[in-house]
Amino acid sequence: MTSFFVACNEPNPSFETSSSSIPSGEELYALHCASCHGESGDLGLSGAKNLKKSALTISEIKAIVKSGKNGMPSFRGILGAASNIDSVANYVSTLHE
Numbered sequence: 001m002t003s004f005f006v007a008c009n010e011p012n013p014s015f016e017t018s019s020s021s022i023p024s025g026e027e028l029y030a031l032h033c034a035s036c037h038g039e040s041g042d043l044g045l046s047g048a049k050n051l052k053k054s055a056l057t058i059s060e061i062k063a064i065v066k067s068g069k070n071g072m073p074s075f076r077g078i079l080g081a082a083s084n085i086d087s088v089a090n091y092v093s094t095l096h097e
């Protein structure tokens, strides 16, 4: 059950292979979130909510990403800069259909 958490919890993710030095929301999502939520948001591993169906606002998404909720760990320390939290939250809002 904790294996996802460990895989998502690398302290210093390197973005050197990405095309830009600032990781996009999509890259951050693929790196940190897709392991539970899936690339399109509906994988649902470890009880992860379906992000395609989630109707949260960007600020509600950011609050959950920062603090975590139940089975979801806090990503504040992992994503680091507030701008990374902003971009991943913006990306999550695009998954909603």
Ligand code: HEC
Pocket: 004, 005, 008, 029, 032, 033, 034, 035, 036, 037, 045, 046, 047, 048, 049, 050, 051, 053, 054, 055, 056, 060, 061, 064, 065, 069, 070, 071, 072, 073, 075, 088, 089, 092
């Ligand atoms: C270890 C697995 C795991 C990872 C990794 C993970 N999540 Fe979650 N996520 C969950 C679980 C479990 C929930 C359900 C929490 C609850 O009980 O409400 C959740 C809920 C959410 C919700 C709330 C959806 C709703 O409608 O209530 C959002 C938004 C979310 N995750 C975004 C993210 C983002 C963005 C990332 C990457 C930064 C991420 N998650 C990484 C497991 C994970």
